[in-house]
Amino acid sequence: MENKSMSHGRKVVRVVAKVKPSTDPASSRSILVHKPMGEDSETVSISFGAQFAGSKDSYKLDYCYEENESNGLILTKEIKPLVSSVFEGKDANVIAHGARSSGKTFLIQGNEKELGLAVLTMDEMLSMAEQRGNSISVSIYEVSQETVYDLLDQEKRMVSVLEGAQGKIQLKGLSQVPVKSLSDFQNLYFGLKKTQKLTSHKGVMIHVTSGNANSGVLGRMNFLDMAGYEDSRKQNSGVAPLEITRINKSIYALQNVMYALNANESHVPYRESKLTRMLKDCLQGCNRTLLITCLPREFSQDSFYMLNLASQICLGSKRAMNIPTKKKINTLTSSTSLSSAAQRKQTPLVVSTTSTKQRGNVTETKTKLNAAASAMKGRELFGEAKNLVKCKNNSKKMEGKTRMTLKKKISHSKVVLSVQASSSEEEVCSSFIIADSQSSLVEEEKSTLVFSSSATAINLGYSIGAALSSEVADTTNKETHRKHEDEEKFSGATHCDDASIDKAQIVERDDNNSVVEEDITLVNEGDNLDKENNSWLANETASPPLSMRLQELSNTLKSICKTSTQLSVPEKYQAVVEEVSEHSDITAEAIVSAELRTPERTMPSNIDYSPWKTYSAHSSKLKKSAVGEYLKFLNTAGKEDLKKLKGIGEKRATSIVELREESPEPFKTLDDLKDIGLSEKQIKGLLRKEIGEIFH
Numbered sequence: 155m156e157n158k159s160m161s162h163g164r165k166v167v168r169v170v171a172k173v174k175p176s177t178d179p180a181s182s183r184s185i186l187v188h189k190p191m192g193e194d195s196e197t198v199s200i201s202f203g204a205q206f207a208g209s210k211d212s213y214k215l216d217y218c219y220e221e222n223e224s225n226g227l228i229l230t231k232e233i234k235p236l237v238s239s240v241f242e243g244k245d246a247n248v249i250a251h252g253a254r255s256s257g258k259t260f261l262i263q264g265n266e267k268e269l270g271l272a273v274l275t276m277d278e279m280l281s282m283a284e285q286r287g288n289s290i291s292v293s294i295y296e297v298s299q300e301t302v303y304d305l306l307d308q309e310k311r312m313v314s315v316l317e318g319a320q321g322k323i324q325l326k327g328l329s330q331v332p333v334k335s336l337s338d339f340q341n342l343y344f345g346l347k348k349t350q351k352l353t354s355h356k357g358v359m360i361h362v363t364s365g366n367a368n369s370g371v372l373g374r375m376n377f378l379d380m381a382g383y384e385d386s387r388k389q390n391s392g393v394a395p396l397e398i399t400r401i402n403k404s405i406y407a408l409q410n411v412m413y414a415l416n417a418n419e420s421h422v423p424y425r426e427s428k429l430t431r432m433l434k435d436c437l438q439g440c441n442r443t444l445l446i447t448c449l450p451r452e453f454s455q456d457s458f459y460m461l462n463l464a465s466q467i468c469l470g471s472k473r474a475m476n477i478p479t480k481k482k483i484n485t486l487t488s489s490t491s492l493s494s495a496a497q498r499k500q501t502p503l504v505v506s507t508t509s510t511k512q513r514g515n516v517t518e519t520k521t522k523l524n525a526a527a528s529a530m531k532g533r534e535l536f537g538e539a540k541n542l543v544k545c546k547n548n549s550k551k552m553e554g555k556t557r558m559t560l561k562k563k564i565s566h567s568k569v570v571l572s573v574q575a576s577s578s579e580e581e582v583c584s585s586f587i588i589a590d591s592q593s594s595l596v597e598e599e600k601s602t603l604v605f606s607s608s609a610t611a612i613n614l615g616y617s618i619g620a621a622l623s624s625e626v627a628d629t630t631n632k633e634t635h636r637k638h639e640d641e642e643k644f645s646g647a648t649h650c651d652d653a654s655i656d657k658a659q660i661v662e663r664d665d666n667n668s669v670v671e672e673d674i675t676l677v678n679e680g681d682n683l684d685k686e687n688n689s690w691l692a693n694e695t696a697s698p699p700l701s702m703r704l705q706e707l708s709n710t711l712k713s714i715c716k717t718s719t720q721l722s723v724p725e726k727y728q729a730v731v732e733e734v735s736e737h738s739d740i741t742a743e744a745i746v747s748a749e750l751r752t753p754e755r756t757m758p759s760n761i762d763y764s765p766w767k768t769y770s771a772h773s774s775k776l777k778k779s780a781v782g783e784y785l786k787f788l789n790t791a792g793k794e795d796l797k798k799l800k801g802i803g804e805k806r807a808t809s810i811v812e813l814r815e816e817s818p819e820p821f822k823t824l825d826d827l828k829d830i831g832l833s834e835k836q837i838k839g840l841l842r843k844e845i846g847e848i849f850h
């Protein structure tokens with residue numbers, strides 16, 4: 155039987171690179187392309203030379219088109235066979251991905267001087283359609299923040315992604331404009347209103363219909379110009395870190411699908427993003443995809459990362475052709491994850507199987523941890539926040555059940571591990587119940603993560619830490635759970651937990667039993683907050699929303715309120731006060747202050763001790779402490795604990811955890827909460843509710 159990852163002798167996903175000329179020909183940071191058999195090479199290797207952290211690694215792809223090779227050549231060698239398959243009734247896809255400014259738009263759309271692949275292909279398809287008596291029409295869309303927009307509509311209306319009873323995708327609201335000539339198409343394509351290309355994916359879908367435009371669709375040819383990948387910790391990027399994280403997530407989602415298709419995985423995670431969901435029919439089955447990694451000749455860390463992921467996808471098909479062994483899968487896993495770590499830090503690092511010997515302890519640890527890890531599914535390969543165990547020197551911050559397990563297993567070898575219990579499984583802009591169940595599932599799975607007790611000391615040679623791939627002990631559970639999620643989704647449940655995000659989605663079945671996915675706009679921020687709060691209130695058995703120290707603060711405040719001229723000491727400190735005052739002149743107030751760790755211990759001698767002044771001084775001190783405790787909690791608590799806070803739901807908790815991955819203590823002042831999309835009013839509201847709740 156023919157392997158599904160190969161279609162008529164060709165891979166389902168063929169992965170090639172296109173090199174963009176260097177802007178600085180004198181630069182030494184040039185990639186090296188090795189084609190063992192010239193143009194006839196079955197695979198090529200790309201490396202970065204000695205400048206790249208001394209790496210000698212190379213990455214294999216199916217082919218690489220260099221800067222002197224034109225788009226016309228790519229059309230002839232790669233796309234023409236796909237065009238033929240479209241006229242035979244299949245779908246095909248050409249996807250350009252890469253770092254920012256790597257030449258994706260130039261490749262797909264082109265400019266006045268050089269025609270892009272979409273334009274060249276349209277020309278080819280128009281002449282084929284004419285010869286065969288077929289018709290051509292086109293749709294142009296943009297996917298931004300998990301919403302699809304029709305770019306051929308004056309109003310740029312939203313497109314609904316509908317899934318029929320048979321699982322067939324319908325794109326409700328996506329215009330299809332007949333195209334008779336290349337200039338028709340160019341007018342449409344180049345006449346579009348300017349879009350936020352930095353933060354959106356842009357797609358062109360060319361439909362071939364037999365006979366006139368109203369007859370049956372034969373096949374579709376998709377061109378996708380993806381938003382550029384960028385390290386979310388980059389300074390001066392021009393795009394907010396959270397937005398970059400969102401874009402990266404959708405890039406990973408597509409890569410996960412590509413990998414799963416090429417590796418012939420039984421489950422392809424189309425539902426991970428709107429883009430992959432909308433293109434599901436075009437990507438699946440025997441339909442073929444050409445994935446083009448755009449690489450500036452003068453490489454950057456981001457390009458290296460994208461190339462590494464592309465290479466994993468390319469290798470996926472080889473894995474599918476051979477019987478997969480744990481060793482092979484683990485090699486892939488470790489390579490990707492460690493590169494992900496390399497990508498996270500600014501100084502380049504490459505660790506792979508070929509360079510392991512040079513890296514001493516890192517090598518040994520990696521091998522042992524890998525030996526402890528079992529197979530990880532392909533779709534979990536690409537995702538910044540997915541299944542990553544961060545090893546961090548000098549950190550005792552640990553979270554959740556996962557942390558407990560790891561600590562137990564590894565602490566004896568004096569390794570401190572910090573495990574982020576975050577998940578990128580959930581949707582970014584909308585949240586159904588599906589999102590909650592997915593993320594809790596991931597955490598549950600993570601809690602089963604067990605490393606071999608023989609894990610030895612990790613001596614990481616860099617400050618931020620390496621990311622070592624982890625794995626899920628029981629993947630079958632996940633599959634079962636996914637089915638369950640789908641059932642939940644069909645039940646029409648809606649939930650939006652983020653007041654700052656004004657979009658929600660409703661999924662339900664319509665009269666024809668089709669799944670209807672609708673985007674709606676939420677207007678009342680307060681309502682959302684209340685909704686989330688109410689859902690917390692309904693669950694009164696849950697643990698207290700803030701740390702016990704906040705509760706202590708409230709007790710202290712209560713006792714202060716009771717006094718008029720004298721300080722009253724909370725009962726729990728009475729014994730201490732008595733004991734201490736016998737031996738010294740430390741006041742009750744000082745003891746309370748010390749316990750609360752506020753810096754001021756004694757009142758200046760000239761202070762007015764009127765009850766009001768005393769009260770004011772203390773309440774402002776307490777307010778400061780309460781805010782400090784709240785921020786400390788945000789900086790350290792696990793995701794599940796964060797969700798116990800008023801107004802913090804799945805999405806905000808995820809954002810908080812993500813921000814912490816970028817910098818260890820992102821919340822230094824309340825203003826920093828704006829980074830998770832909260833307004834000043836919302837921040838105040840959250841705090842008021844949280845602290846007010848203590849007195850209920």
Ligand SMILES: Nc1ncnc2c1ncn2[C@@H]1O[C@H](COP(=O)(O)OP(=O)(O)OP(=O)(O)O)[C@@H](O)[C@H]1O
Pocket residue numbers: 173174175221252253254255256257258259260261351352380381382383448
């Ligand atoms: N092959 C090429 N030859 C000459 N110039 C190129 C080539 N590819 C890209 N460029 C130029 O490099 C710049 C960035 O290219 P482009 O806009 O295509 O990048 P991009 O990857 O689409 O960027 P973004 O990530 O912002 O979407 C443009 O000025 C473009 O003209």
